[in-house]
Amino acid sequence: MPTERTATRRSSRASSTRLTGSRSRLDAPGRCPNRNPFSPRSFQRKHPVVSENNPARNERRIWPAQEAKPSSARWHRASLGLRRVVRRLTSTGTIRTPEGIRYRPVGHLSLTRSLSKRGPGYKEYDVQFPLNEPMRVRVEPSRVFADLTGPRFASERELLTQHIRPGARALIINAGTGDTAAWLAELVGPSGAVVALDLDEQSVEFAKRRYDTTNTTFEQGDGSLLAGEPDEAFEFVLAPRAFSPSDEGLNLMPLFRLVAPGGSLAISTASGSVLALSLVKLLDDVSAGTARTSVLERAGISVAIATRPI
Numbered sequence: 001m002p003t004e005r006t007a008t009r010r011s012s013r014a015s016s017t018r019l020t021g022s023r024s025r026l027d028a029p030g031r032c033p034n035r036n037p038f039s040p041r042s043f044q045r046k047h048p049v050v051s052e053n054n055p056a057r058n059e060r061r062i063w064p065a066q067e068a069k070p071s072s073a074r075w076h077r078a079s080l081g082l083r084r085v086v087r088r089l090t091s092t093g094t095i096r097t098p099e100g101i102r103y104r105p106v107g108h109l110s111l112t113r114s115l116s117k118r119g120p121g122y123k124e125y126d127v128q129f130p131l132n133e134p135m136r137v138r139v140e141p142s143r144v145f146a147d148l149t150g151p152r153f154a155s156e157r158e159l160l161t162q163h164i165r166p167g168a169r170a171l172i173i174n175a176g177t178g179d180t181a182a183w184l185a186e187l188v189g190p191s192g193a194v195v196a197l198d199l200d201e202q203s204v205e206f207a208k209r210r211y212d213t214t215n216t217t218f219e220q221g222d223g224s225l226l227a228g229e230p231d232e233a234f235e236f237v238l239a240p241r242a243f244s245p246s247d248e249g250l251n252l253m254p255l256f257r258l259v260a261p262g263g264s265l266a267i268s269t270a271s272g273s274v275l276a277l278s279l280v281k282l283l284d285d286v287s288a289g290t291a292r293t294s295v296l297e298r299a300g301i302s303v304a305i306a307t308r309p310i
Contacts, residue, residue: 097147100130101210111139111148132209143203146179147210153180153240155301156268160238163264163305167191168235171258173223174198174242178207184238185216195234197221223254235263241301245273256286262310265291271302279304 095103106124107114114123121140125148128134139145144152151157157180164170164187175181175196185194194216198204204220211218219225237255252267259265265283269275283293283306291306 095148101147102128103145103148104128106136115139115141127206127210129209135206135209137202137206143177143200145177145206151179151183152176153268155298156180156238156240156266156303157183159296159298159303160266160305161187163266163307164188164236168263169233170194170236170238171226171234172196172238172240173255174240175203175207175218176200177203178211178218180238180240181207181216181218182211184236185212185214188215190215193217195219197223197225226254226258229258231257232260232263234258235260237263237265239265239267241268241270243267243269243275245270245275248274248278250275250278250282252282252286256283256291256306256308259306259308261308264305264307266303266305268301268303271297271300273302276302276304 093105095105103125104127105111106126109119109123111123113119115121123139124136125139126134126136137145139148146152153176164184166187166189168188169192170184170188172181172184172194175198178196181194181196185192188194192215196207196216196218198207198218198220199222201220204218207218237259239255243250252265255267256265267279267283269279279302280293280295283291283304287293287306287308291308293304293306296303296305
């Protein structure tokens with residue numbers, strides 16, 4: 001009589017024989033019901049090759065025909081990559097302007113990182129001019145350079161271009177590093193003149209070396225320097241963000257008295273600030289209601305313009 005252990009051995013031997021036979025039948029030629037669906041033959045059967053001589057196969061196509069991408073597209077991608085590389089190099093390397101001015105950074109941090117909260121709050125550059133002595137400048141949130149950061153008063157420029165006449169004599173206070181004064185000088189032309197004032201000594205010195213001074217005068221100082229100027233001396237007076245946005249008791253008479261008949265006084269500040277909301281009233285007060293006043297806004301900046309009647 002077979003023991004329990006013998007019965008277990010026979011059962012395991014029989015199951016092993018059945019599995020072996022099952023594998024041999026699947027591996028036999030012509031008996032492959034579970035063919036690999038990703039084999040080349042199965043893939044061609046499900047996705048026939050597109051051929052111009054076989055319209056039937058073309059109708060069974062399940063994806064659109066892919067055309068070769070033109071070489072111009074590849075060149076475009078390559079140019080984009082090159083631009084990225086150039087931007088990375090110029091952000092930490094020497095920057096050159098079309099006028100031949102070179103800015104060599106001091107230190108290894110980029111300008112963005114230097115002015116961030118984790119940086120020192122400033123970035124220094126050694127600047128070389130084609131016709132003037134080199135100097136070292138320091139970029140700060142309150143002292144920006146158009147060659148490095150773009151125009152400081154870009155919104156004011158777009159709003160005020162039509163208010164400046166060729167041949168006019170213009171005054172700008174809070175002129176910064178001089179790019180806005182150079183913009184004014186270009187608009188008034190060689191027959192006009194621009195006087196630019198700023199309190200920062202380095203900004204004034206840089207402006208004298210960086211920009212053409214043929215019809216522009218850069219001076220260090222505030223509005224007190226204008227005390228000796230005669231009344232109605234300028235056709236256009238600009239004070240871009242020169243006053244605190246929270247100042248509501250501002251006296252604009254020292255500036256408005258300098259505006260000639262037909263000329264304009266333009267003051268800009270942050271939109272929605274206390275000063276922005278009171279500018280119209282302040283200008284009406286100094287002109288005794290005779291000036292034509294308007295307010296323009298762009299990109300968070302309000303510009304109040306008071307035009308003195310002829």
